[in-house]
Amino acid sequence: MCLAIPARVVELLPDEMARVSLDGVSKIISTALVDDLAIGDYVVLHVGYALTKIDEVEALATLELLREAAALGAAS
Numbered sequence: 258m259c260l261a262i263p264a265r266v267v268e269l270l271p272d273e274m275a276r277v278s279l280d281g282v283s284k285i286i287s288t289a290l291v292d293d294l295a296i297g298d299y300v301v302l303h304v305g306y307a308l309t310k311i312d313e314v315e316a317l318a319t320l321e322l323l324r325e326a327a328a329l330g331a332a333s
Contacts, residue, residue, distance in 0.1 A: 261303035262323065263316035266296055277302065280320065 264277035264284070273289040277300065284305075288294050291307045299316035300307035311319075 259303065261301045261308060263299050263311055263319050264302040264307075265316070266294055266298045266300060269294065269296060275307070277307075 262279065264279045264286070266275050266288075267278050267283070268276040269288075270276060270285065273287060274285055275288045275294065276283055276285050279302070284302075286300075286302060286305050286307055288300070288307045291300060291310060294300070294307070294310070299311045299313050301309050301311050
């Protein structure tokens with residue numbers, strides 16, 4: 258199963274890289290596939306690559322759904 262998750266850009270780095278936050282977990286990713294990124298933008302992250310920008314409201318709703326799914330999995 259492949260999963261792409263929203264992540265917030267917290268720092269833009271040289272060579273089309275960026276540092277993102279995934280619920281407080283920091284990760285350096287490639288942004289080579291996405292133009293015009295700014296700090297605070299949300300991207301859809303898959304295997305270390307930002308695939309596209311995503312609206313903040315949609316990103317936060319998706320993260321909440323993932324938290325709910327994790328809680329359900331932990332309860333069973």
